[in-house]
Amino acid sequence: MNATPVVASASGLELSPADRLIRMPDVEAMTGLARPTVYKRLKDDPTFPKPVPLSNSKSRGAPVGWVFAEVQAWVRQRIALREVAA
Template identity: 45%
Template structure:
């Protein structure tokens, strides 16, 4: 059985990571943060699994 990927909008990503919007986009430009998925012309989101993996990886580095 396939699971449907959960997509997170920016406010949720900010809350989970503790990062500001500008920091998230700066890290994305540097390829150090998961890339967003375009939902529509004006809406984007991030795959929950990728955000969780990023957070886990960062907590091991510190």
């Protein structure tokens, strides 16, 4: 049986990695990239995960999150590319 990993939240809800949103400090920690580099990747790298708006605001600085599973997959892809290049 292949169970989907579940993450417990502070509210007691259980979310799968595909449903869990993370914020910038988590993206920085998972990718090893600094905040400005994350935004540069968003602009220049079509494979980098796109943020999810957390409000209806379109202004600069409006809150965003990233899908945990998408960031995780991007990191795994980078690791796989390293192994291919070696």
